Amino acid sequence: MAEYRRAQPEERETYIDFANYVFGIDFEALLPKVYGEGIDSSSLHMAAVDEQGRMRALVAVLPELLQVGDNKLQTGYLGTVSVHPRARGEGHMKVLMNHWLETLRADSYDMIVLAGQRQRYEYFGFTVGGLKVKHTVTQTNIRHALKEASPDGLSFCPLFEVDGAVSFANKLNMARPAYVEREEQLLPLTLKTFRLNPIGVLEGGELIGYLLVNHEGNEISEIAMEHQDDIVRTIKAYMVKRSVERVTIYSPEYDTALNRRLGEFAEDYAIETSDMYNILDFANVLQAYLTLQHRTIGLVTGQFSAIMDGQPVTARVDENGVTVERTAKSDAVILNKQQAQKLLLTQHSRYMEVGAPQGWFPLPLFWYKTDKF
Structure with a gap:
């Protein structure tokens, strides 16, 4: 045995x-x-x-x-x-x-x-x-849509060859609306997960951001910039200086600054699932991600009450923000675990007759590639 x-x-x-x-x-x-x-x-x-x-x-x-x-x-x-x-x-x-x-x-x-x-x-x-946004950018997009964007002064080098890169990269991660905490002393290893290549973005010899790029150089799984206005010129500089014909860039739905800028010139985009999830505490997950959506993407006011896998929850969005209680209304919908996660995590929520306010679900759960295991 x-x-x-x-x-x-x-x-x-x-x-x-x-x-x-x-x-x-x-x-x-x-x-x-x-x-x-x-x-x-x-x-x-x-x-x-x-x-x-x-x-x-x-x-x-x-x-x-x-x-x-x-x-x-x-x-x-x-x-x-x-x-x-x-x-x-x-x-x-x-x-x-x-x-x-x-x-x-x-x-x-x-x-x-x-x-x-x-x-x-x-x-x-x-x-x-979950949700991840996949943008495709081509050299044609760069030539026509980004004619006025100047990559002058930008350069690239291995991220951790730059003094102070570890604390800088950690600071940018923690500035995001949502992030997995990264152990600072392990950051040079963490950012190489799945053979990713951490590239520092410099201007005048100073770090202004970084990219996590795959081995082939045609997929950017993470772009982090100190100033959002540098996103477009960084992408142009990377594609021009590295002679990349086509690049795929992934982002969470709640990164509105990145998605807005990419949406102005990218050839195409698709919204895909991000991972598989097993929710153990529905109230905590709802509180966290409804609040995140409310502050970034925006949510309509309303209320939703359910018993999810035996856990009573009532979520409310009003002028005061988001509140989630561990109680259920008398008319609360009863969902087993599979139904509850289908509602909260997938696009199939739009086909379910549960009376949830429009646009609340799916929740924008997302994991950066380097945080996966």
């Missing part, structure tokens, strides 16, 4: 080698913030070990504190879900996943996030949803 337990510090090479074998990739290079040299991430991993002491399966959770305006949410990003090929079908993943869900619920987590195949994780209470 298998033993299910936390990995031990002395098993670092064992669980990394196990994950590398199952996925056929190099986790130390892919996720240096968790698996980099000298980092003990054993406590993040729950393993299935057989009678011979061999690792048969592994599931990890990276704790992340999410700041949404004035509200803090305790979240965990679930990853490295791996089962040895010869142990598949033995039920190890189910045991490990359910153990983590029970543990995080007992530890008062608000939400769990992951990226994975929809039906596989729906069995564990996850729903694909």
Whole structure:
């Protein structure tokens, strides 16, 4: 019979080698913030070990504190879900996943996030949803729409070759309407998650922002500028100086400054789902994200009351802002977990007959690529 337990510090090479074998990739290079040299991430991993002491399966959770305006949410990003090929079908993943869900619920987590195949994780209470905006910008857009934008004086270099880059990048992250708190001393590793390339944007030798770009250089997963007026000229400078024919730029819906500027010249855009989510505390998530929407995108006044997965909530938007109570009205709609998350997280909410005020849902949940696991 298998033993299910936390990995031990002395098993670092064992669980990394196990994950590398199952996925056929190099986790130390892919996720240096968790698996980099000298980092003990054993406590993040729950393993299935057989009678011979061999690792048969592994599931990890990276704790992340999410700041949404004035509200803090305790979240965990679930990853490295791996089962040895010869142990598949033995039920190890189910045991490990359910153990983590029970543990995080007992530890008062608000939400769990992951990226994975929809039906596989729906069995564990996850729903694909959230919102990310995908803009496509081409050299034709640059030549015609940005003729007047001057990239003069802008230059690029590896971000962490610039003095003060760590504190500067951390400051820009914390200035966002919503952000995952990043451990400052790990920032040079964190911003290289999934082999991203952190590029500093300089003017007159001084940092004014940074880009996180994929290996091919044609995808910007994160753009952070000290002054929003520098967004357009930075994109032009990057595409011209790096000779990039077409670039994809991702942004959260609530980054209205970035979306407004990109919308003025981008060739195309699409609104896509961002991740899969398992909401453990509906009131806390509603309070955080309705408030965020109210302050950025805007919300119509109104009220919505429901019992979501057994949790009573009543949300109200009026001249005083957003309030969420842990009570339900007598006529509150009753939703199971899957229905509640479908309402809060997906575009399918528009087809549900629940009487929610127009435009409240889906909530704009979003994770930057570098904060994923």
